[in-house]
Structure formats: structure tokens, C-alpha cells
Amino acid sequence: MKKILGAGILFLSLTSFAQTKEDSIQFSKISTEILNKGKSYYELRDLTKNIGHRLSGSEAYEKSVKWAEQKLQEAGADKVWLQEVMIPVWERGKESLYIKSNTGKWTKLKMLSLGNSEGTRGKDVSGEIIMVKSFAEYEKLNPDQVKDKIVFFNYPFSQSYVQTFRGYSDASAYRSTAASLTAQKGGKFAIVRSLSSAFDDVPHTGAMRYKDDVTKIPAVAIGNTTADKLENLLKSQKITAKLNSNCGMKGEKLSHSVIGEITGKKDQSVIVVGGHLDSWDVGEGAHDDGTGIVQSIEVLRTFKNLGIKNNHTIRVVCFANEENGVKGGIQYGKTAKETREKHLFALESDAGGFSPRGIALEMDDAKINQIKTWIPLFLPYGAYDFDGRYSGTDIYPLHDMGVPTAxxxxxxxxxxxxxxxxxxxxxxxNRRELLLGATVMTQMIYMIDQNW
Amino acid sequence: MKKILGAGILFLSLTSFAQTKEDSIQFSKISTEILNKGKSYYELRDLTKNIGHRLSGSEAYEKSVKWAEQKLQEAGADKVWLQEVMIPVWERGKESLYIKSNTGKWTKLKMLSLGNSEGTRGKDVSGEIIMVKSFAEYEKLNPDQVKDKIVFFNYPFSQSYVQTFRGYSDASAYRSTAASLTAQKGGKFAIVRSLSSAFDDVPHTGAMRYKDDVTKIPAVAIGNTTADKLENLLKSQKITAKLNSNCGMKGEKLSHSVIGEITGKKDQSVIVVGGHLDSWDVGEGAHDDGTGIVQSIEVLRTFKNLGIKNNHTIRVVCFANEENGVKGGIQYGKTAKETREKHLFALESDAGGFSPRGIALEMDDAKINQIKTWIPLFLPYGAYDFDGRYSGTDIYPLHDMGVPTAxxxxxxxxxxxxxxxxxxxxxxxNRRELLLGATVMTQMIYMIDQNW
Structure with missing residues (x-):
């Protein structure tokens, strides 16, 4: 028995060694292909410069649907289709925020209404600003102290976390709940310090939501240096703020996620790789999440270009409406449940197109441990961290159905x-950073496809 | 014996566990201090915007010497001094490169003379361009084919390497030897495709050198898109190039490296941390190597601000003349040899102020293995790669004296x-990337100081 076991182990480790070598060669082919011939950077330029930002419900979003359909076809997908999604429509419109100090002069502040916020319907709404640095400070205020006031939540983004996502998580409740909390004590609107790791005057938008049974008052974000200046002014004087905005929810609309796949050669179990096609209505939606979209398309193209025989179906999903509703992700999960299509794995790229450091895994320990045996293969590509235990927003519905996600x-x-x-x-x-991310994604999809 | 050994191991591992915990707390203090209160980003802004580029021998370099002296004093150094260094003086002056095709019209190209190159002394030098893609191609040419010609070395920077330094090393011989090779076969001057990972039209300068007994003809660099265009033109027609430049070596000059230290509490063995203060005469010398300078000063300041009792002397060296002579590094090594000052370790930062991924180590295996036991401490700060076997240019003279370098x-x-x-x-x-680099440097210096 001992002898047989010994032989068995020897056999296994020889197979494993040969397999590792073959995988290592394939990893290198993937990297060489993408770093030299990858098209995702040029596709990203096209998406960001020729379409630009693309909020759900906007004309630009609909253009990006057609764009993604075309790019998936060009990449060599066997099949490309649109998945219907009912999405919420939020529009910004014109907006302005002024403050007035002792001098009596109104000063305009750079600002952005938070996404999903209602506005002032084009009327001036003004009141005295009161500042709190934290929820704890706000809780101590009586409704009398808040009534008819503007509440300025000036909670700073923590610089202490090495992973900036932790600083973002730490501060994000201020963005999402400031308006509701202010409304509950009778305030007129809320001003939030931006969730920003930079020390500049750039306001950051992002989704807020109203709690049930509160008056839907406006919430706006200001940049960090404006927040600091306002804090300083408030030390010595009363400050009045005046908001005029037109943003608000404009009902629902039929829209689409875009899906393309290469059919599995062995079976049609599905491996999903994706990002979200929508963005906020400022900037160009480059890192959030144009990069995730073009990287996912790069994965499919690389399988085709290298002639890798995929065992399972590899499906790129360009999700609709991640930013202010996640309706694309929810619809995808619902459809997958209805069709009982077997999903093996889902990988999202929605944390920016920067140099990869690893892949976060949300699945059972046995699968995590198996993936961790592959780390030596990934190390030469800069991916060493497989300890994150989270996955992309759009694939949570799949995760909740028991699909391993990453x-x-x-x-x-x-x-x-x-x-x-x-x-x-x-x-x-950066071109190389983006391509290296696509490389690691392709390598991971390859390993899952070969081993699961 | 067995029992005693057992107890010994238990004792050791308990000590080690307690030590690791203490180190881990100290790592966290260092990170929190630097990410929140680090001044290196603001110092870099000051250096780059108020002094700018600072080639050896320039007035700007002399300003940066005074600047570094002051910053080291402000950071809390016990002692700051200048180390005399004789440096070569190279000056660029005016320069232009034109090409003429079949149309007969001269077109100006973006270019930079390579550092240390001689120019045309203000006269037009022209000739027909011949292109080679590699040294192998060049070797096949007879002197007859090269005589009076302009040789265009069009060797591309390889995109295939994940570590771009490997692509740089691979192509760098073209920059350093193009002029000498061209001169050996009677050519008039050399044009080199830039050592650039980008696909843009930005020429990259950098040091070249003349082999003994060759005519010192000029060498210039052109950007990658210009190189591609020129390659295309040459497919169908003869192209004449015309160079007019004034660059050249202008003798030697007395200059200085800047040194500051905090004295060791236990002994005065020296731990060096540094970068180079000089830069090329274009841009602002930000990543090369302003970042290394301000990070090294950050290390010293952090020891002072946290009140860490350093066993050994921690010495910041801002080396003179790395770019076109390494005279600062050579002088530092020479002085260290003369004074017989014991050097424990030297760490350089001269690969850009980007997010740290590790520390390259050049020392004996026992020391490398000891440092590798510290990796779990570094991992939360993104430093996982301790497999590089090289170290900074300025500290090679120390390395050659047997000092462990990194x-x-x-x-x-x-x-x-x-x-x-x-x-x-x-x-x-990026502010946080720069600060995180300074964090990992400080952590490493702390570990060396505590353990060596």
C-alpha cells in the first residue's frame, strides 16, 4: 500500500509538473500577445473620446451599447446579443451652489449633485450651514438645531489605509445617507465632503439613496480643498448656502446589457468575465469602468487569436446601470436563474485599469485553496495577492446563486x-498597466476553463 | 539535551513572535505617519517646480544642493554636510534635426542629442540616412556602405517583458554605442530610436559614451512615432538628414553630493539611504530621481518624528552626477574606503516614485534569506518581491567594497x-504612491537597523 501510494504521488507530481510547465508557457503566450498586440487601449480611447461619459438612460449610453456589440463581434465572438434591462433614469441638469459669509458677497463653489439625488426644481434653496465631522457628532444635534439648516458632513477620507478601497468604504455611508439623515431632522439639504484620496478641489459624485419615509431633499458633494476652506470659514462666522439644481429621477426606461461569447468546445457551462458599460455623467468613465469593459473584450479576443480551445463557454458581459441601480447585474442573475444555465465562475474588473496585484476571490475554501496553488504561475505578472474576499458589484447576484465570483x-x-x-x-x-490587467484576467479565465 | 533544545526552540519562537508583533506595530506606525504627515510630495513639488531639471554643472544643480541641505536640516538631521565631487560638465545648447525626402522640402524632427555626445559645433552636417534594425544588421554593412552616411539605429523597445527595466536593458546598448559604431565605419552621425515604452513622439535623452580611438561624432534620439514615420519613408525613397547642434563636454567642475544623518545610539556604523540629486536637462527630473531624494529625506524625518532610537547611524546621501558620470557615487565609495567608516547597508531609490512592489537585494545568501523572513511584515504594504538581484547605480562602489546593497x-x-x-x-x-514607497523604505531601514 505504501509503495503504491508512493508511486501514485510520484505520478501525480510528474503530471502536475508537466501541467505547470504547459500552463506557464500558455501564460507567457497570453502575456506576449496582449502586451504586443492588445487592442484594449485603443478601444478605450475610442470609447472615452468618441462616446465619453455614458450614464444609464443617456443617448451616449445607447451609443456605447452599439459600440460594445461591434467590438465583441470584431473580437471574434461566436454570438453577440443584447439583454433587456429596465433602468432608472436620473438626470443632472443645471446646478449651482453659492455661499455667503460676513462680507455679504456670494461665492460660487465647485460642486456636483450626488447621483439619484432630487434637486431644488430650479428654485433657490438657502439656509445657514452647520458642520459635523462625523455621524456621532450629528446624532447629538436636536432637530431644533438642524431645522431649516444646511448640514455639511465633513468626514475626511482616511489616508491611513494602504488599500484605498478601505478608506472609501469607511467614508461611503456619508455619501449615501447624508440627505436622509438631514431630512429626518428637518434640514433643507446636505453637503458632503467628497470621497476622495486627493487633496484637490475636484468634487466626486456617486450614488446616494433615500431611506423610506423621508423627504427627498438634495445632497451635493464638494471637493476637499473647498471643504477645508468652508470648515475654516465656519470657525469664525455664520455661512449661508444657496443651492439651485434641476437633478432628479425621471422614471424608468428600457435599455440593455451587451453580451458576447465564444462557445465551449466541451460543454456550455458559462464562465463570465465583465465590467459595467455605464458611467457617471462626468469625465469619460475611463477607469470606471471603461477599462473593465475593454479588458474583458481583450480576454475573448486573446482566446480567439491564440486559438485556445476553451472547454466551457467564455462570456463577456458589459453590464448596464452599475452606477445607479445595478439593474444590469440583477437582470443577468435573474435570467441565469430562469434559464438554469450553469455558471462555473464570474470575474469582474471594476477597480480601475491599474497594474494588477492579484484577484479577490469569493467562493468556498476548497476552490480558493486550489486557485492559491496557481500563485507561482501568476507571480511573474505581478499578481501575488489572492487574499481579498470580495467580488464585483454586477456579479453579486450570481454570487448569491452560489456561483464562485472574483x-x-x-x-x-x-x-x-x-x-x-x-x-x-x-x-x-496607462497602456501597459491596462494591458497587464487584461493579461492576468485572461490567465485566470484560462486556468478556470482548464481546471473546473 | 533534547529537553533543553526543545525549551530553547520554544523560547526562540516566543521571542520571535513577540518581536514580529512589535515590528508589525512599528511598521504600522511608520505607514500611518508617512501616509498622513509625509512631506515628500510637497518637497518634490518645490524641487521640481522651483528648481526644475538640474543637470550636473548647471546653476540649477547648485541650487538643488542648497535646497537638499536645507531640507535635511528641516527633517531633523543631527549633521548635514557637502561632499566635494569633481563632475564632468556637459551642455546641450541649441540643436535641430531636419530631413529631406524626394519632395525636396526640409521637415523638422523632434529630437534630443544624447547626453555626453559631441555636437556639430553649430555647423550643418548632412548626409543620407541608412537604417538598421539591429546590431546584427549593422555588422553586415561594409565601411563603404556607411561612409559619410547617417546611421539610424531603429531597434524597438521590447513590450514583451513584464518588468520594463528588462526592455530598457535590452535596448540600452543602442543608445550607448550607436555613435562609436557609426564612427568606426566612417558615418557622420547616428540617430537612435528612443528607449521608450510609450508609443508617442517624445524623444528620450540619456548617457552615451565614446569608445577609445573613435571620432567623436554626434548621436541624437528621436521619438517612437517619428522613428516609425522615418522607417516608412525609407522604404520608398532616399532621405537626407541635416543636424546642427552645439552640445559637448565642457571640462570638469567642483560640485557636491549632499549628506545628512542621524547619529547611531549604539554605534556609528552607517546605513545609507539615498537617490541622485542631479537629473537630465529636460523635464523636471521628477521620477528620475527627485522622488528618490525626497523619499530618502522622508525616511530620516520619520525616524525623528516617531522618536525611533536608531542603533546605527542613518545617513541620507543625495548623490551628485548619477546621470552622466556617477562621480558622486564613486567619490562616496572612495571616501568611505579612505575613512574606513563601517557601512552596514545601502538602499537606493532610483526607479521612480511608483507604488512599491518590493526591494531588490544584492548581498550574500544568508542576508537575503534573513530579509526574506521579514516578507510577511511587508506584504500589507504591497511589497512582496524580494527576488531582484541588483541595486542602485550610485551605491555600486559600496557594493564593490562588500557592503550589502539594495x-x-x-x-x-x-x-x-x-x-x-x-x-x-x-x-x-502620485502622492500616495510616492509616500507608500517612502514607507517601505523606512520599514526596511528600520529592520536593518534593529537586526544587523
Whole structure:
């Protein structure tokens, strides 16, 4: 028995060695192909410069649907189709925020209404600003102190976390709940310090939501240096703010996610790789999430160009409406449940097109441990961190159905400098960083396809 | 014996566990201090915007010497001094390169003379261009074919390497030897395709050198898109090039490296951390190597601000003349040998102020293996790669004396897009990436100081 076992182990480790060598060669082919012939950077330029930002419900979003359909066809998909999704329509319109100090002079502030926020319907709404630095401080205020006031939530983005996503998570409740909290105590509108890792004057938009049974008052974001200046002014005097905005929800609309796939040679179990096609209505939606879209298309193209025989169906999903509703992801999950299509794995890229550092994994321990045995293959490509336990927003519905999910984990230092701002432009994306991310994604999809 | 050994191991591992915990706390303190209160980003802005590029021998370099002296004092150095260095003086002056095709019309090309190259002394030098794609192709040419010609070395920067430094090393011999090779066969001057990972029209300068006994003919670099256009033109017609330049070596000059230290509490063995203060005469010398300078000063300041009792002397060296002579590094090594000052370790940062990925180590295996046991401490800060076996140019003289040396290994994807160009500006540096590099450097210096 001992002898047989010994032979068995020897056999296994020889197979494993040969397999590792073959995988290593395939990893290198993928990297060489993408770093030299990848088209995702040029596709991103096209998407960001010729279409630009593309909020759900906008004409630009509909253009991007046609664009993605075409790019998937060009990449060599066997089949491309649109998936119907009912999406919420939010529009910004004109907006302005002024403050007035002791001098009596109105000063205009750079600002952005938060996504999904209602506005002032084109009327001036003004009141005295009161500032709080935290929820704890706000809780201590009586409704009397808040009534008819403008509440300025000035909670700073923590610089202490090495992973900036932790700083973002830490502060994000201020963006999402400021309006509801202010409304509950009778305030007129809320001003939020931007969720930004930069020290500049760029306001960051992003989704907020109203709690049930609150008056839907406006919420706006200001940049960090404006927030600091306002904090300083408030130390010595009363400040009045005046908001005039036209944003608001404009019902629902039929739209689409875009899907393309190469059919499995062994079976039609599905491996999903994707990002979201929509963006906020500022900047160009480059890192969020144009990069995820073009990288996902690069994965499919690379399988085709290298002639890799995929066992399972590899499906690129360009999700609709991640930013203000996740309706694309929800619809995809619902459809997958209805059709009982077997999903093996889903990988999203929605953390920016920066140099990859690893892949976050959300699945059972046995699968995580198996993937971790592949780390030596990934290390030469800069991917070492497989310890994240989260995955992309759009694929949570799949995760909730029991599908193992994952997200590309790129370097996070620059993302929240530009996230949801006018600064999220093509120029902020580095070609090689983007291509290297696509390389690691393709390598992971290859390993899953070969081994699951 | 067995029992005693057992107890010994238990004792050791408990000590080690407690030590690791203490180190981990210290790592966190260093990170929190630098990410929140680090001044290196603002110092870099000052250096790059108020002094700018600072080639050896220039007035700007002398300003940067005074600047570094002051910053080291402000950072809390116990002692700051200048080390005399004789440096070569190279000046660019006016320069222009034109080409003429069949149409007979002269077209101006963007170009930069290579550093240390002689020019045309203000006279037009012209001739027919012949292109080679590699040294192998050039070797096949007879002197007759090269005589009085302009040789265009059009060897591309390889995109295939994940570490861009490998692509740079692969192509760098073209920059350094093109002029000598051309002169050996009687050519008039050499044009080199830039050592650039970008696909743009930005020429990259950088050091060339003349072989002994060759005529010192000029060498210039052109950007990649210009190189591609020229290659295309040459397919169908003869192209004449005309160079007019004034660059050249202008003798030697007394200059200085800048040194500051905090004295060791236990002994005065020296731990060096540094970068080079000089830069090429284009752009702002931001990533090359302003970042290394301000990060090294950050290390010293952080030891002071956190009140860390350093066992050994921690010495920041801002080396003179790395770019076109390495005279600062050579002088430092020479002085260290003369004074017989014991050097424990030297760390350089000269690969850009990007997110750290590890530290390259050049020392004996026992020391490398010891440092590798510290990797779990570094991982939360994104440093995982301790497999590089090289170190900074300025500390090679120390290495050659037997001192263990190392270099910060940041993400390399963007560096050679901007290296030695007009584009190497402050705006290309991200605050958090720079600070995280300084964090990992400080952590490494801390570990060496505590354990060696």
C-alpha cells in the first residue's frame, strides 16, 4: 500500500509538473500577445473620446451599447446579443451652489449633485450651514438645531489605509445617507465632503439613496480643498448656502446589457468575465469602468487569436446601470436563474485599469485553496495577492446563486483621486498597466476553463 | 539535551513572535505617519517646480544642493554636510534635426542629442540616412556602405517583458554605442530610436559614451512615432538628414553630493539611504530621481518624528552626477574606503516614485534569506518581491567594497514612458504612491537597523 501510494504521488507530481510547465508557457503566450498586440487601449480611447461619459438612460449610453456589440463581434465572438434591462433614469441638469459669509458677497463653489439625488426644481434653496465631522457628532444635534439648516458632513477620507478601497468604504455611508439623515431632522439639504484620496478641489459624485419615509431633499458633494476652506470659514462666522439644481429621477426606461461569447468546445457551462458599460455623467468613465469593459473584450479576443480551445463557454458581459441601480447585474442573475444555465465562475474588473496585484476571490475554501496553488504561475505578472474576499458589484447576484465570483485587484493608490469625477479620463490610463490587467484576467479565465 | 533544545526552540519562537508583533506595530506606525504627515510630495513639488531639471554643472544643480541641505536640516538631521565631487560638465545648447525626402522640402524632427555626445559645433552636417534594425544588421554593412552616411539605429523597445527595466536593458546598448559604431565605419552621425515604452513622439535623452580611438561624432534620439514615420519613408525613397547642434563636454567642475544623518545610539556604523540629486536637462527630473531624494529625506524625518532610537547611524546621501558620470557615487565609495567608516547597508531609490512592489537585494545568501523572513511584515504594504538581484547605480562602489546593497523596486509600467524626457514632471507623480514607497523604505531601514 505504501509503495503504491508512493508511486501514485510520484505520478501525480510528474503530471502536475508537466501541467505547470504547459500552463506557464500558455501564460507567457497570453502575456506576449496582449502586451504586443492588445487592442484594449485603443478601444478605450475610442470609447472615452468618441462616446465619453455614458450614464444609464443617456443617448451616449445607447451609443456605447452599439459600440460594445461591434467590438465583441470584431473580437471574434461566436454570438453577440443584447439583454433587456429596465433602468432608472436620473438626470443632472443645471446646478449651482453659492455661499455667503460676513462680507455679504456670494461665492460660487465647485460642486456636483450626488447621483439619484432630487434637486431644488430650479428654485433657490438657502439656509445657514452647520458642520459635523462625523455621524456621532450629528446624532447629538436636536432637530431644533438642524431645522431649516444646511448640514455639511465633513468626514475626511482616511489616508491611513494602504488599500484605498478601505478608506472609501469607511467614508461611503456619508455619501449615501447624508440627505436622509438631514431630512429626518428637518434640514433643507446636505453637503458632503467628497470621497476622495486627493487633496484637490475636484468634487466626486456617486450614488446616494433615500431611506423610506423621508423627504427627498438634495445632497451635493464638494471637493476637499473647498471643504477645508468652508470648515475654516465656519470657525469664525455664520455661512449661508444657496443651492439651485434641476437633478432628479425621471422614471424608468428600457435599455440593455451587451453580451458576447465564444462557445465551449466541451460543454456550455458559462464562465463570465465583465465590467459595467455605464458611467457617471462626468469625465469619460475611463477607469470606471471603461477599462473593465475593454479588458474583458481583450480576454475573448486573446482566446480567439491564440486559438485556445476553451472547454466551457467564455462570456463577456458589459453590464448596464452599475452606477445607479445595478439593474444590469440583477437582470443577468435573474435570467441565469430562469434559464438554469450553469455558471462555473464570474470575474469582474471594476477597480480601475491599474497594474494588477492579484484577484479577490469569493467562493468556498476548497476552490480558493486550489486557485492559491496557481500563485507561482501568476507571480511573474505581478499578481501575488489572492487574499481579498470580495467580488464585483454586477456579479453579486450570481454570487448569491452560489456561483464562485472574483474581481481583478489592481493597484489602488490612484483610483479614488479621480473616481466619479471630471478627471476620470483616458489620459489617466496607462497602456501597459491596462494591458497587464487584461493579461492576468485572461490567465485566470484560462486556468478556470482548464481546471473546473 | 533534547529537553533543553526543545525549551530553547520554544523560547526562540516566543521571542520571535513577540518581536514580529512589535515590528508589525512599528511598521504600522511608520505607514500611518508617512501616509498622513509625509512631506515628500510637497518637497518634490518645490524641487521640481522651483528648481526644475538640474543637470550636473548647471546653476540649477547648485541650487538643488542648497535646497537638499536645507531640507535635511528641516527633517531633523543631527549633521548635514557637502561632499566635494569633481563632475564632468556637459551642455546641450541649441540643436535641430531636419530631413529631406524626394519632395525636396526640409521637415523638422523632434529630437534630443544624447547626453555626453559631441555636437556639430553649430555647423550643418548632412548626409543620407541608412537604417538598421539591429546590431546584427549593422555588422553586415561594409565601411563603404556607411561612409559619410547617417546611421539610424531603429531597434524597438521590447513590450514583451513584464518588468520594463528588462526592455530598457535590452535596448540600452543602442543608445550607448550607436555613435562609436557609426564612427568606426566612417558615418557622420547616428540617430537612435528612443528607449521608450510609450508609443508617442517624445524623444528620450540619456548617457552615451565614446569608445577609445573613435571620432567623436554626434548621436541624437528621436521619438517612437517619428522613428516609425522615418522607417516608412525609407522604404520608398532616399532621405537626407541635416543636424546642427552645439552640445559637448565642457571640462570638469567642483560640485557636491549632499549628506545628512542621524547619529547611531549604539554605534556609528552607517546605513545609507539615498537617490541622485542631479537629473537630465529636460523635464523636471521628477521620477528620475527627485522622488528618490525626497523619499530618502522622508525616511530620516520619520525616524525623528516617531522618536525611533536608531542603533546605527542613518545617513541620507543625495548623490551628485548619477546621470552622466556617477562621480558622486564613486567619490562616496572612495571616501568611505579612505575613512574606513563601517557601512552596514545601502538602499537606493532610483526607479521612480511608483507604488512599491518590493526591494531588490544584492548581498550574500544568508542576508537575503534573513530579509526574506521579514516578507510577511511587508506584504500589507504591497511589497512582496524580494527576488531582484541588483541595486542602485550610485551605491555600486559600496557594493564593490562588500557592503550589502539594495534598491526600491516600484511598479515599472510607467517609468520608461517618461524617463529622460520633457514629460518627467511633478504631475506624473502620485502622492500616495510616492509616500507608500517612502514607507517601505523606512520599514526596511528600520529592520536593518534593529537586526544587523
Amino acid at each position: 474581481e481583478l485587484a489592481p493597484d489602488s493608490q490612484r483610483y479614488f483621486d479621480i473616481h466619479h469625477t471630471e478627471e476620470d479620463t483616458f489620459e489617466k490610463v | 534598491e526600491l523596486a516600484p511598479d515599472s509600467q510607467r517609468y520608461f514612458d517618461i524617463h529622460h524626457t520633457e514629460e518627467d514632471t511633478f504631475e506624473k507623480v
